[in-house]
Every structure is written in C-alpha cells, then in structure tokens.
Amino acid sequence: MFSIPPKYVTLLHPSYLTQKILTINSLSMLSIRNIVKQYAGHTALNDVSLEVKSGQVFGLLGPNGAGKTSLIRIINQITAPDSGEVYFNGEKLNQSHIDRIGYLPEERGLYKKMEIGEQMIYLARLKGLSRDEAIKRLKLWFDKLGMETWWKMKIEELSKGMQQKAQFVATVLHEPDLIILDEPFSGFDPVNAEVIKEEILELNKKGATILFSTHRMESVEELCDAIALLHQSKKILDGPIRDIKNTYRNNIYIVEYSGEKIGFNGSQPFELIDEKEGYDNSHAIKLKLKEGNTSNDVLQYLLPKTRINMLQEVIPSMNEIFIEKVSLIP
Amino acid sequence: MNKILLIIQREYITRVRKKSFIVMTMLVPALIAGMYAIIAYVATDKSETMHIVNVIDNSSEYKGKFQDEKYVKFNYPDGSLNQAKASLKDDEDLVLNIPANAKDTVTLYAKKKTTLSLTDNIQRQMNDIASGISLVKAGIDTARLHKIKSNIVIKSSEMTDSGEKSTSIGATYALSFAGAILIYMSIFIYGAQVMRGVIEEKTSRIIEVIVSSVKPFQLMMGKIIGVGLVGLTQFVLWIVLSAAIGYFVGHNTAASSQNPIYIFMHNLGSNAGYEIGCFIFYWISGFLFYSALFAAVGSAVDSETETQQFMFPITLPLLFTYLLSVSWLFQAPDSPLAVWLSMIPLSAPVAMMVRIPYNVPTWQLGVSMALMILGFLFTTYVASRIYRVGILMYGKKTSYKELVKWFFYKE
Numbered sequence: 001m002f003s004i005p006p007k008y009v010t011l012l013h014p015s016y017l018t019q020k021i022l023t024i025n026s027l028s029m030l031s032i033r034n035i036v037k038q039y040a041g042h043t044a045l046n047d048v049s050l051e052v053k054s055g056q057v058f059g060l061l062g063p064n065g066a067g068k069t070s071l072i073r074i075i076n077q078i079t080a081p082d083s084g085e086v087y088f089n090g091e092k093l094n095q096s097h098i099d100r101i102g103y104l105p106e107e108r109g110l111y112k113k114m115e116i117g118e119q120m121i122y123l124a125r126l127k128g129l130s131r132d133e134a135i136k137r138l139k140l141w142f143d144k145l146g147m148e149t150w151w152k153m154k155i156e157e158l159s160k161g162m163q164q165k166a167q168f169v170a171t172v173l174h175e176p177d178l179i180i181l182d183e184p185f186s187g188f189d190p191v192n193a194e195v196i197k198e199e200i201l202e203l204n205k206k207g208a209t210i211l212f213s214t215h216r217m218e219s220v221e222e223l224c225d226a227i228a229l230l231h232q233s234k235k236i237l238d239g240p241i242r243d244i245k246n247t248y249r250n251n252i253y254i255v256e257y258s259g260e261k262i263g264f265n266g267s268q269p270f271e272l273i274d275e276k277e278g279y280d281n282s283h284a285i286k287l288k289l290k291e292g293n294t295s296n297d298v299l300q301y302l303l304p305k306t307r308i309n310m311l312q313e314v315i316p317s318m319n320e321i322f323i324e325k326v327s328l329i330p
Numbered sequence: 331m332n333k334i335l336l337i338i339q340r341e342y343i344t345r346v347r348k349k350s351f352i353v354m355t356m357l358v359p360a361l362i363a364g365m366y367a368i369i370a371y372v373a374t375d376k377s378e379t380m381h382i383v384n385v386i387d388n389s390s391e392y393k394g395k396f397q398d399e400k401y402v403k404f405n406y407p408d409g410s411l412n413q414a415k416a417s418l419k420d421d422e423d424l425v426l427n428i429p430a431n432a433k434d435t436v437t438l439y440a441k442k443k444t445t446l447s448l449t450d451n452i453q454r455q456m457n458d459i460a461s462g463i464s465l466v467k468a469g470i471d472t473a474r475l476h477k478i479k480s481n482i483v484i485k486s487s488e489m490t491d492s493g494e495k496s497t498s499i500g501a502t503y504a505l506s507f508a509g510a511i512l513i514y515m516s517i518f519i520y521g522a523q524v525m526r527g528v529i530e531e532k533t534s535r536i537i538e539v540i541v542s543s544v545k546p547f548q549l550m551m552g553k554i555i556g557v558g559l560v561g562l563t564q565f566v567l568w569i570v571l572s573a574a575i576g577y578f579v580g581h582n583t584a585a586s587s588q589n590p591i592y593i594f595m596h597n598l599g600s601n602a603g604y605e606i607g608c609f610i611f612y613w614i615s616g617f618l619f620y621s622a623l624f625a626a627v628g629s630a631v632d633s634e635t636e637t638q639q640f641m642f643p644i645t646l647p648l649l650f651t652y653l654l655s656v657s658w659l660f661q662a663p664d665s666p667l668a669v670w671l672s673m674i675p676l677s678a679p680v681a682m683m684v685r686i687p688y689n690v691p692t693w694q695l696g697v698s699m700a701l702m703i704l705g706f707l708f709t710t711y712v713a714s715r716i717y718r719v720g721i722l723m724y725g726k727k728t729s730y731k732e733l734v735k736w737f738f739y740k741e
Contacts, residue, residue: 040735076542078722082740103542107724109535114344125336126543170539 028090029054029178029209030075035084037070044070045081046233052178052211052226054089057204059220060213061318062230063326068213069106071230072180075211076103089177099128102176106183106213108167110155117151120170127174134173141169145195161192168196172203179203181212185219197223217319227318231326241318248321251289252314253298258282259306268301269293282309334548334555341527341556346563355564359571366575381448382423383438386411388430395459402451415439426452506660509609509683512565514652517616517679518645520561521624525637527553528628528721537721546718551710554621561617562610608686611699616679619706620644626713629720630728630736651677655684663688673698675705712737 030052037045045067052058062068073079075086077098086093088100111119117138124134142148145165155163164187172179184200185193201223204210214220220227221241228238237244252273258281264272270293274286287298295311302308316324345351384405387393396404407414414425418441425439438444438452462472528550531537540549627640651671659668663685671681672690678698682690719736720728 073722078538078541080740098543101542103539105535105538105542107535107538109537109539111344111530111536112534122336122340123539123543126333126540167539 027054028052028087029056030211031087031090032071032075033085033087035071035074035081035086037067037074037079037081043233045074047084048230048233048235049084050228050235050238052209054209055204055207056225057200057210057223058212059224059227060211060230061215061217061220061227061322062213063215066230067233068230069182072103072105072182072211072213075178075180076101099174100177102127102171102174102179104168104171104179104181104184106186108164108187110163110167110170112156113154115151116147116153116155116158116166119155120166120173123170124173127176129174137173137175138169141173145169145199160187161189164188165192165196168199172199172208176208178209178211181210183214184212185214185216217317217322220318229322229325231329236329237321237325244321245315245318248316248324249313250316252286253289253295254284254286254310254312254314255298255302255308256282256284256310257302257306257308262302262305269297286314333544334552337544337549337552338556338559341553342559342563345523345557345560351560351564355567355571358568359575362572363575380422382420383452384414384418384423384425385428386414386425387428389428391463392428392456392459395462396452396455399451402448424448428456503660505605505687506663506684507656509605509686510652510655510660510680513609513613513616513679513683514648516561516565516613517620517648520557520617521621523557523560524554524621525624525628526634527557528625528717529631529634529637532629532721532724533632541721546721547714550622550625550714550717554618554625557621558614558617562613565613605686608695609683612679612682612702615675615699615702615706619675619679619702619709620648622706622710622713626716626720626733629717630723630733632724636727647676648680651680655680659684663690669694673701675702678702678705715739 028051030050032048032050032052035045035048036043048067048071060068060071070079074081075093077093077095088097091097110116114122120138121131121134124138125131129137142150147162147165147169150158150162150166155166158166168184171181179200181200184196188196197219200210200212210223212223224241226238226240227244229236253270256278260281261277261283270287270289272285272287276284278284289295289298295313299308299311381402382405383396383402384407385392385396387406393406398404407417411425411427418425418439421441423440424444427437427439429436436456438449465472465475531540531549537549544552623644627637627644630640631637654667654671659665659671659681662668668681668685671677672685672694678701682695682698715737716733719739720733
C-alpha cells in the first residue's frame with residue numbers, strides 16, 4: 001500500500017469538497033448526443049452520448065482504439081461527426097467556441113526551430129489573445145513553472161519533459177473554459193507530473209472544466225469527479241466515480257485479528273474467500289457478506305472469538321472496474 | 331485579427347529570417363555583379379591585345395594586300411622564314427608563311443596558341459585577296475564588281491499599333507528564356523517549400539494543435555500565401571539589387587553598351603510594364619496552382635522521402651513544357667502547340683512566358699489568364715479536401731486510391 005502524498009490530503013479536506021460541490025453545478029459544459037463517426041471500413045464512434053458538467057474533472061477512459069481521440073477531435077472541431085450533436089455550454093458547437101477550448105493532444109509537438117516565447121505567443125494569438133496579453137500571461141506562467149530562461153530557446157534545444165511543460169502552458173494560456181488533455185502525464189517524470197497535476201487542479205478550482213483521457217487509473221481516482229468508459233466505439237459506462245464505485249461494491253471485506261486461528265464451519269454471516277497467516281499469531285481473512293448481513297454482523301460474530309485489529313471494505317479500484325467491464329466484451 | 335493573417339505572418343517572418351533566405355537573396359545579385367565583371371574583363375583586356383603578323387610571301391601575290399584591323403597589323407619583313415621566326419619577340423606576334431604554289435598549305439607560326447577569330451580573319455582576307463587576283467586574271471574589273479555587289483544587312487523591325495520599333499532578336503529570345511526559366515524554377519523552389527512546411531508540421535505533430543485553433547483550409551492557404559510572399563520578396567530584392575548593380579556598372583565602365591545584360595535591360599525597358607505585369611501574374615497564379623498540389627502531397631506523406639510517387643505526376647507536365655519551351659517553343663511562339671500549351675493551366679505559366687515577348691493576341695492572353703484563375707481555384711479546392719484528411723493520418727503509406735477516398739470524405 002502506498003500512502004497518500006501530503007499535498008493530496010487537501011483533496012479530501014472538507015473545504016475542498018465543499019468547494020467542489022459548489023463549483024460543479026448542474027450546468028452542462030459539454031453535452032454529447034448520439035455521436036456517430038465512421039471512417040472507411042470502421043466505426044470510430046457508435047452512438048456515443050455523455051454529459052460533462054461545468055467545473056468537473058472528467059475522465060475519458062478506454063483501451064487503445066476505443067474512439068477517445070476521435071471523440072476529442074470532434075469536440076475540437078477538427079473533424080465533424082456523421083450524425084449526432086455536440087452542445088458547448090448550452091449552445092450548439094460552432095466556430096466561436098474554438099477559442100474557449102484548450103487542447104493538449106496525445107502526440108505532442110511544437111515548431112522545432114521557433115523560439116519558445118514567440119511560439120507560445122503565436123499559439124495564444126491563434127486562440128484569440130492579443131499579443132500584449134499573451135506576453136503578460138506568458139511571463140506569469142514562465143515565472144511560476146521556472147521557465148524564465150526558456151524564452152529565447154528553441155524547442156529542439158529542450159528536453160522532452162521541458163517541451164511537454166511548454167506545451168502545457170500553450171494549452172492553457174488563453175484561459176479556456178474547457179481544457180482537453182489527452183494523456184497529459186505521459187512523457188513527464190514523476191516530479192513534473194506532480195507539478196502539472198497541481199496546475200490542472202488549480203485551473204479546475206478557478207472554474208475550468210477538465211476533460212482528460214488516460215490509461216493511468218490511479219490518476220483517474222485521484223483527479224476525476226466523473227468518467228466515461230469507451231470500448232469498441234461505444235460508451236459502456238459513465239457517471240460520477242462515487243456512484244460507479246458504489247455500484248461495483250460487492251460486500252467484500254478484509255479483517256485482521258490476533259489470537260488463535262478461528263475455524264469457520266459455515267454458520268458465520270459471511271463466506272470465506274481467502275485466509276492468510278502473519279507473524280505473531282496475526283491472521284487476515286477476506287470475506288464476502290452473505291445476503292442480508294452487514295459489517296456489524298461480522299463484528300458481532302467475531303468479537304467474542306478474538307481480538308480484531310482492522311475491518312475494511314474492499315472497494316474495487318477504477319482499474320478493476322475498467323478491466324472487468326472491458327473484458328466482458330471480447 | 332484574422333487568423334489566416336497570423337499564419338501568413340508567421341510563415342513569412344520565420345522564412346525571411348532564415349540564413350538561407352538571406353544568403354540566396356544576396357547571392358544572385360552577387361552573381362550578376364560577377365557576370366558584369368567577367369564581361370567587362372573580357373571586353374576590355376583580352377581583345378585589346380595587339381597581334382603583329384609577319385607575312386613571308388613566297389608567291390609575291392599577297393604583299394601589301396592584307397588590311398590592318400583594330401587588333402591585327404600586318405608586316406612584310408624581308409628575309410627567310412627562319413629569320414622571321416627567330417626574330418619573333420612578343421608572345422602575341424606571329425609569322426604567316428605563304429608558299430609559292432597556292433596549292434601548298436599556308437602556315438601560321440606563333441609562340442602561343444592562336445585564337446580562332448585571328449585565324450578566321452587571316453583566312454577570310456586571304457580568300458578575298460585570292461579571289462580578287464583570280465578575277466583580275468580572268469579580266470574582270472574588280473572596281474566595277476565592288477560597285478555592283480550589294481551589301482545586305484537585316485535589321486528587324488516589329489510593327490505595332492504605336493508604329494514600328496526596332497527590336498533585337500537576341501534580347502527577345504533572352505527575355506522569353508528568362509521568363510520561362512524563372513517561373514519554372516520558382517514554382518519548384520517555393521512549391522517545395524510549401525510541401526516541406528506541411529511535412530514539418532505533420533512530423534512535429536504541431537498540426538493537431540493548430541487545427542484545433544484554425545481550419546485546415548486556413549492553415550493551408552496561410553502557408554501558401556506566406557511562402558508566396560517570401561518568393562515575391564526575394565524577386566523584388568533581386569530585381570532591385572541587380573538593377574542597382576547594373577546602374578552602378580553601367581555608369582562606370584565603357585563596355586556597358588556591349589554588355590548583354592545592359593542590352594537586355596534596355597530592351598525590356600520599352601515594354602517593361604506589360605512584361606513584368608504578365609510575369610507577376612503567371613508567377614502568382616502558377617505558384618498558387620502548383621503549391622496547392624504540393625501542399626496536398628505534403629499532407630499525404632510522413633517524410634520527404636515518401637513524396638516521390640506523388641511528385642512525379644505533378645512535376646512531369648511542368649518539366650515537359652519547360653524542356654519544350656527552351657528547346658523549341660521560343661522559335662515558334664505562334665505555333666498551335668505553343669498556343670495550346672499557353673492555355674492549359676498546367677503548362678501555361680511557363681509556355682505563356684515564352685510567348686509574352688512576341689506579342690500574344692489579347693484574347694489568348696485573356697483566356698489563358700481566366701483559365702489560370704479557374705485552374706488554381708480548382709487545384710486549391712481538390713488539395714484542401716485531401717489536405718484536411720491527410721494531415722491527421724500518421725504512419726501508413728498512402729496510395730492514390732486512398733487520396734481519392736479522402737477527397738470524398740465528409741467534413
């Protein structure tokens with residue numbers, strides 16, 4: 001087991017949760033309705049619908065080739081769907097929304113021979129920022145992320161991690177309402193990945209809606225409020241993470257106790273799944289509640305018999321849910 | 331600010347700032363200056379060398395009959411051939427031995443290799459003298475003959491609405507050639523720059539960021555126009571710098587009036603507006619026509635090495651017209667083939683430039699220009715449909731069949 005890094009304790013802090021509840025309102029930032037996209041020979045998206053609420057961090061999950069990039073390209077108006085509609089902040093998606101979206105593609109890239117500063121300004125101006133405003137904001141970002149000396153450097157002179165950082169800045173410089181990040185952490189070393197994660201959360205706190213696609217389930221659990229799972233061009237699961245996890249709870253618990261090993265004869269209120277013996281007469285059992293029983297019944301049954309050190313419900317991780325859902329469909 | 335203007339600005343500024351652009355822009359006027367220098371050198375130094383030809387005339391028929399010219403003087407020393415040969419001092423002096431019997435070989439002795447023009451001169455004079463002697467022997471009065479002999483020099487004169495004007499065939503050829511070559515070369519140079527730019531954006535993967543901000547069509551047009559302006563800038567700088575050099579040289583050397591470039595510029599002068607106007611029109615429309623195709627090719631491949639199969643059919647018609655132009659069309663600018671080629675947009679930029687110095691009928695020019703505009707609108711449309719799909723396709727080899735499919739994709 002790994003412990004939660006101290007800075008993420010803030011995520012669980014009541015004030016953060018309260019704020020989260022306040023920022024996520026019922027307004028829909030992105031409403032995707034019955035999108036179908038076909039390429040010669042195969043269907044990339046088959047009747048996909050999903051809702052991203054304003055202020056959410058939304059995870060778009062799915063194995064390779066599930067249609068994530070196709071969907072992201074449609075939201076970015078790089079391609080258009082064959083049928084179905086996308087609504088942005090309640091309006092039908094149109095050219096005017098382009099400047100309000102920031103997009104970090106999975107395949108990163110910048111002009112290799114162009115100076116970073118100039119390049120960032122160019123990209124920001126393409127998103128409708130004025131030159132002066134772009135310079136002003138860029139200075140702030142460069143300051144914040146320790147990139148002050150990069151201004152005159154060319155992309156080809158930077159390491160891959162540094163390029164990624166620059167590209168992240170380019171994505172968010174125009175302060176978009178919706179930030180779309182395709183595998184945002186790939187290519188970052190753990191330290192910079194944390195920095196970027198922090199920045200993403202801060203942007204979210206300031207009101208930006210984040211849509212990101214990833215394979216890394218631990219970052220999903222850490223960051224996302226809701227997810228949608230795409231598989232074979234279809235959406236097979238979506239909703240707030242808490243709800244999904246609740247649905248996938250299957251009454252499995254782990255109990256640790258010290259003392260003589262207990263022999264179970266079948267009269268107990270649970271099925272024994274697994275049993276392990278540790279040092280100093282400590283034991284751990286994995287169990288599944290029988291119909292109609294609760295964790296209290298387990299405690300009542302065990303308390304007279306031994307000394308209980310721990311009882312914990314085993315909640316399936318997003319990773320397990322992901323694998324389970326995906327492997328159901330061959 | 332319109333996004334397409336931003337793209338044009340970036341394409342333009344990043345290119346004109348490149349070292350290669352600055353070097354190229356300086357190199358061409360430098361070459362022209364060098365050409366001036368060479369011509370001036372050849373015209374002044376070399377030909378002023380004085381040759382003295384010592385004539386040993388064993389036949390006694392030629393003595394005193396050679397005529398001195400600007401750089402050749404004839405002497406008739408007494409004494410034998412060997413004495414004359416021994417007395418040669420200057421490297422530029424020669425001995426001409428004329429045998430007693432006219433059927434024997436005449437020999438020219440020199441310390442250095444003689445120039446072709448000198449031997450030609452002597453040979454011509456000897457033939458004239460010999461035929462004069464023969465005529466006298468045959469009883470013909472050479473003085474009367476000279477009077478009868480006509481002296482025809484062709485001076486070419488072109489009839490235009492504004493009256494006759496004299497033209498130089500050489501300068502017209504040169505203009506015709508230069509137009510065709512410049513258009514042909516710049517379509518390739520700048521078209522390839524467009525293509526390389528597209529490939530660069532594709533391989534560096536920035537394309538996806540850009541097309542999430544602008545439409546692929548805007549990006550393609552921005553790039554084409556930006557590169558086109560770079561090309562125009564280069565031409566303007568070339569013309570200005572070359573003209574400045576020409577002006578400077580023209581006023582500083584005596585040889586300028588014999589200088590082909592000077593003559594060329596001078597001849598261009600009378601009709602410059604029309605010719606430069608046509609050049610710029612065909613340059614721009616030809617560039618737009620072809621660079622759209624180049625952009626489509628760039629979008630369909632992952633690296634420059636893969637462009638071959640698509641480049642071939644694009645370059646073929648242009649190369650064909652070019653070769654035909656410089657070898658044949660400029661001699662037959664009004665032949666049906668030349669007229670047809672100057673109408674078809676694929677070949678018109680080169681073929682029409684060949685014809686321009688020979689006064690093309692206005693209706694033909696009009697039709698050609700109209701077709702040219704329709705042509706580039708068409709190629710731009712086709713190219714943009716391929717481009718918008720191609721730029722997002724990575725990692726697989728593209729076939730022609732695929733390109734057709736891309737064309738018919740919906741947005």
